[in-house]
Amino acid sequence: MKSASTQTLLNFLNKLKKEFESSNVLSYSQIVEIAKHSGIFGNKTLMLEGILRCLVELDALKMKIDISCPICGEHLGVFDSIRDLDHTITLICLNGHEIEISQNFIYENLGRYVSIIFGINNKDVFEEIVKGERPLISISDLEDLYKESLKIKDAKKGKRFEEFLDKFFRSIPRAKIQKKVPTGEGGGDIDFVIDFSDVKRLHKDLRNIVFIEAKNTGNVSKKDIVSFIDKLKHSNFNVGIIITTGKLGKNAKQRLREERDSEQRYILTYIEGSDWEDFFSKKYHTPEEFLNTILRKNF
Numbered sequence: 611m612k613s614a615s616t617q618t619l620l621n622f623l624n625k626l627k628k629e630f631e632s633s634n635v636l637s638y639s640q641i642v643e644i645a646k647h648s649g650i651f652g653n654k655t656l657m658l659e660g661i662l663r664c665l666v667e668l669d670a671l672k673m674k675i676d677i678s679c680p681i682c683g684e685h686l687g688v689f690d691s692i693r694d695l696d697h698t699i700t701l702i703c704l705n706g707h708e709i710e711i712s713q714n715f716i717y718e719n720l721g722r723y724v725s726i727i728f729g730i731n732n733k734d735v736f737e738e739i740v741k742g743e744r745p746l747i748s749i750s751d752l753e754d755l756y757k758e759s760l761k762i763k764d765a766k767k768g769k770r771f772e773e774f775l776d777k778f779f780r781s782i783p784r785a786k787i788q789k790k791v792p793t794g795e796g797g798g799d800i801d802f803v804i805d806f807s808d809v810k811r812l813h814k815d816l817r818n819i820v821f822i823e824a825k826n827t828g829n830v831s832k833k834d835i836v837s838f839i840d841k842l843k844h845s846n847f848n849v850g851i852i853i854t855t856g857k858l859g860k861n862a863k864q865r866l867r868e869e870r871d872s873e874q875r876y877i878l879t880y881i882e883g884s885d886w887e888d889f890f891s892k893k894y895h896t897p898e899e900f901l902n903t904i905l906r907k908n909f
């Protein structure tokens with residue numbers, strides 16, 4: 611997708627939208643034709659696959675998958691959704707060939723052993739993408755960035771995690787992001803201040819200016835929470851999220867809960883490594899849905 615200009619991409623998406631308006635479903639080969647006419651195909655078939663992958667991951671499109679054996683062509687089975695394939699499965703054809711089927715296999719073999727029918731699923735999300743409001747950032751790309759940040763051992767660790775978070779937040783339409791915002795009284799920088807006021811898919815408690823602290827560390831301690839709350843108070847924000855790749859200790863969670871319960875004006879929550887794993891397993895259709903669940907679940 612990196613090589614498609616935004617304009618070409620939007621051209622293609624608009625053509626796709628028109629085609630879907632005249633016929634409810636399109637086969638992969640029909641979409642290839644539309645891509646060719648939009649100048650998006652060129653010599654890079656991977657680009658189209660990347661775009662379709664994003665559209666499916668965001669639930670803008672649904673796909674029905676019909677798989678044949680790559681060795682003998684025998685029919686193997688039909689899947690209603692790629693979400694049904696959340697782990698690798700082994701299928702055996704009538705002639706005894708064993709084939710490992712995973713989401714990657716599907717995306718890498720679009721139009722080869724896999725015949726696919728696409729239809730519009732979430733019309734609102736599809737519209738946002740066609741209008742260019744919602745960037746096409748795939749969950750798999752985000753997962754790669756996140757995993758890279760886990761591997762780094764040196765001082766760049768924190769910075770890498772912030773790059774991932776930046777991309778994650780930028781995938782939310784109408785989120786206004788500021789990085790490294792100084793706190794009023796010399797208490798150090800705030801990693802992110804995000805204005806979610808215009809993000810209609812978010813829960814009303816998050817449709818606010820949100821203070822975010824990122825920690826690419828194994829464990830977030832009670833002490834970290836105390837300094838997080840101090841910073842929040844100094845900066846006059848009411849909504850705060852502490853985000854880590856690791857875990858919040860029991861005492862850290864307890865401290866967060868106490869603060870929220872004693873001062874009702876504060877909305878405090880956290881995202882930890884296991885939440886990110888859930889996000890990458892594509893349990894949620896949009897980043898907004900993920901954040902809404904976090905708000906309900908994590909205190």
Ligand SMILES: [Zn+2]
Pocket residue numbers: 679680681682683684703704705706707
């Ligand atoms: Zn076979």
